[in-house]
Structures are given as structure tokens and as C-alpha cells.
Amino acid sequence: MRNGRPTISDVALAAGVSVGTVSNFLNGNVPVRPETAERIQQAIQKLAYRPSLFARALPLRVAERMDLTRSLPRLLVVGHICVDYLCRVSVLPHRDDRTPAEHIEKAVGGPAANLAVAAAGVGGDYALQVDLATAVGDDADSEWALGQLLSRGVNVLPIRRTINNRLPRALVIIEANGSRTIIHETFELNEVDLTAHMEISRPEVTSGLHIEGFHYERMLPSIERFKNAGWRVSLHTAGLPAGSRNADSFLKLIGQVDLTFINDETLREIFNIRTPLASMIEEARQIFSRIKKRGDIVVTLGEFGAVIFRKGTGTQIEVPALPVRRIDATGAGDAFAGVFLSLWLHGATVEEAARHAAIAASLTTTAEGAQGHVANASQLKDLLSAVEVRRAV
Template identity: 80%
Template structure:
């Protein structure tokens, strides 16, 4: 559960400021991604099961109802220690930048094993792991892959032990599709080049790695780049120019939209172009799930972008 606080600028230590408002909203990286993935719909419809920790309080009941209304199935496989829904405070500035203070929880391999039989899927299926839970879920990766699943990972919240070059190399050797933002990549590989040369620096790094799958580098308002396994030229896609209200959850929305197309056999470029537009639209409303783009809207805006590029 996110508490959204909108203020002109981020307060300093010992400041006391009045928020324009403080609202409650559904949040969390995995839930944001799940809602974005389901929301695409039409030819890219998915069944999404969200394995998570849910308490026994009113907020947990509210969150379950909200997710169900959005088409997300919830697998409440663990109760938090305090038996209530984890919370976050999201401070949103006038320019749309946000600062997040959150409680966290960790799911383990035992949690997943005890609550889910891994069977050979009849349709394209994917186990998606948020960075927070990566290290504890390593045993699950091979188990799901052996059953015929694909595995994707979003590096949001990746533990400190996995934020080294050696650990990241090991990670991309296990995962079929990795989403990483520029800030995380900079931290892992100690990159100091300006954003303008970030894609070239990433290409240089990834060309030396033996990756199992493809890597998607998200660059916020500057779009994204996809680096194919086996090398070759990267795919670069622009973000949609929008009036940004709140950047919370844009990376989650990107991954959710991308996965919905990827699992239906779309090309990496097609998935990335749709995802970049979906992520941009998310920033036009307050809250990580304030705007969920469907397939029709994505295609409409993608066509408009293609027309402008042709002109």
C-alpha cells in the first residue's frame, strides 16, 4: 500500500511542509507490473498470478479486492511478520520526481514450493522475479526452466550481494529476459559516462558477457535499449513525450507491457516500442497504477509516433 504525498519539492532534514494531499493507493513493484501486464489485454491477454505476502488486516482485504478487480489473481503464500500489508511512503515533487520509503518482505524458495506445483505449461509461461527476492529464488529458476517455463527478472531492489559485476554476470547467465535501469547498471559497473553515451557503454559491457537471454536497459524519459543474446546491434526505442505527473512505477509498467507482448511471440522491437509508450503513459497520472494502458491505446499512439517519424 502506497501513501502518496505531493509536495512542491523534497523536504530537507527537520523541515515541516504541508502536502497538497496524502492519498492511499495500491503499489509495490510486482503488483504494478502484474496490473500493467494484465491491462494490455486483447491479442496479448495473460493470466497473471501474483505470489505475495498478505496480512490479516483491512488494508490487505482492500488490496486483494483491488487486484482482483484489475484481473490479477493473488496467491497469498506468506503472512508478513506483523500480519499486515507492507506499506510505502511515496513523496512526489512538482516535477513528477519521487522518493520512496518502503517496508519490505522476502519470499523464499520454500514459500513457492509449498504453494505451487510446477507443471509443464500448455501455453507460453513465465516466472517473473522481482530483484528483492532474486537470491532466495535462485533454486526455483532451474526448477521452472526444467518444466518448460521462461524466467524473467526486474532488477528493482536487487540485494547488495548481487550488485557486483561478478554477481550480475552470473544473474544474466540464468535469466531469459532481464530488465535493468541505468542507475542500477551504473552502480554495478561503476559507470561515470553521461547519459548520452550510456547505451554505447552498456553495449560494450554486454558484448563481453555470456548471457542466457536478452537484456533490456530502461532509460526513463529517454526510452530504452534492448541487447540481444548473442550480440548484434541493439534495439533503441524512444519514450513518448508527455507531461509527467508522477514517475512512480514507470519501470514496472514497462516490464509488464513488454512481457505481455513477448509471451505472445512479438519481436523484441515491437515489445519494446509498446512498453516504452505504456511506461510513458503511466507517468501522466498520480500513483503507480493511476493509468493502465490497453492494447488499443498503445497501438493508436504507436501509429501516431511512426507517422511523425516518417514525416
């Protein structure tokens, strides 16, 4: 116990269940078997566990949101959240330098959290119920982050406690030209945590499982079970393990999921492509056209937009980015994927999804932090219409 005060993790240990199962029992938003509920209740009484004010308020807030979103398509994101400290400097300091920052701001971060917030923020005709399966601690930062995410429409499923019982942290150093350097603590989720937390059944609404690259190899058994149950499965290659960053492994990967997001730098690394952009796209098209069993592949190109390689075809679809003044590129790829998934799960074509997503990713770079500017459906529609008008002129 921490400072003599029992935590939700202590209850889970005493009851022999996961932290997520205890959370489900306390929140009441996911059924728990009677025998499991009895063990948890006995552990709570034995330890005299008293949930925090935040935890006691959470069930009502989650229940209210679930009532409003139950009929919407569902997106379950698996990955990590962290605390970002955003530091703006004129230029990245050298070793032994002491550099003043214009400011140091605290924000919720992590690729999975960024993506979930972007997907939940679209709303309108593309509204989703968004859940984030992750690990949290019992610290004040964890409660603060859960509150921040919930206020943005993301329901957090705490499937286990972090190793050191606090959220990991990241330093995001932003330079005047918009470049950024990220120093982060490591984070991992075990596949067994997710499957123990929830029963995988055929969904009543269109549902998608999205996995951070960090956790791809550990999630392989879950990918098959979710797909067999009728879920769509997508993957973002951010943090893809070294064992999957080679041509053979990557080509196997794209055959296991319905949709893969990858940035151009990672694509070049995996296939050892050193040619200019147009030639790189053609090389990629030739590689992917030879793979018969694969899902759609979306390659993000930063300020140049994105290109989609459709499954079962030898052609590609190219979409432009929105010209903007870049402040901070952190999380642009996460925003792209989140907005793309919001349309994809509503049945939009991959081209329509990509055009909206490219604009959302561009807008993200106009503010500091990965969640500094979250685009909504109305804004995206207006900007997309303006772009189409300019292209037609």
C-alpha cells in the first residue's frame, strides 16, 4: 500500500483479478460475474478501500456518456497515455547548454490517447463511442489525465496498473521552426490484460479495434479473436518493435489487419527506399500490388498529405494536406489516424476518410501539443469544401 492507503491495485491483488475488473465492478459499466464480485467486495471490506472522489464520480459520468453513445459505432484503442511536458525553445540545445524556454506546459499525451481524442472530437455525422484500454497509476497525474480524457469524450478502461504506479512522462521540446524532439519513458501492455478485461463477442454496432505499434506483437492473439468476432482491426506503426521493422515481417503484418497506418520515414526504413517522394510512392505501389492478401495501407507524408494503397488493386489514391503555418508537428499522424477511423467506421470510402484526415492532421500542427487543436466534423467539412473549390479553379 502507498502511504498506508489501499489502492485499487491492492484490491485487485487481494481479489486475484485485474485492475480493470475491479474498475468494472466499481463503475458498474461492464458486468462482473457474481463470484468475482463477491471476492472483490470482500477485498474492499478487508482493506477498508475507499475510492477517491474522482473514482466515485466516474461511474455516473461514464454511464451518462454511454447512454448517449450506445448506438454509435465503437472504437476501442489499445495503447498508452502519458503526461507530456511541452517546452518551447528557439533551437534545440547542445550538450551542456542551459537554454531558457518560453514556457513549459503540462498536457495529456501518448499516441493512443492522441488518436482517441481526435476520433472522439470529430462528432456530428461521424460521432463514435471511443474507449481507450490502457494502464494507469494511483497518482494525481493519473486522475487528472482520466478527467481530461473523459471531458473530451474518451472513456478510459484501466486494464492494469503501471509498473511504478504512475503515468509515464515525456518531454516534448518544440523549436521555433516547428520541429520537435521527444524524450519519453517506455510503456508496455501485455495482450493477456486486454482479453482478461473484456469478453470478445460479436458487436451489435460497427466496431473497430485499433492497436499502437508498440503493442502489435503482444496483441497478435487478440487480433485474431477480434477479427473472428466481426471487429475491424487497424494498426498504427508508431513504436513498431524492431522485429517487425523489416520487409518480410511488415508484409506479414499487413495481411493480418484490415487497415495499416505508416509514415513515409518508417516505410523507407523497412523497404530501404532512398529515392525521391514520387519514386518512393511508385516503389511502394509495386511492392504492395504483389501482396494478394492484405488490408488497406495508408502512408502519411507530412506536409504532402497521404497516399492510400487499396487492397486488391494496383493503384493508389493521393490526398493533399492543408497548407498551414506549422507550430508543432507532434501528434499529427495520430490525429490523421483518429479522424480517418471516425469516418471509416461510419462507412465512408477510404478516399473520403483520408481527405478529412489530412486536413485534421494539418490543423493539429497549428497549435502546440498533440491535442492542442482537435478538429470537428463541421470545421473539416467547411475546409474540405474550400479546398475542392480551389482545386477546381
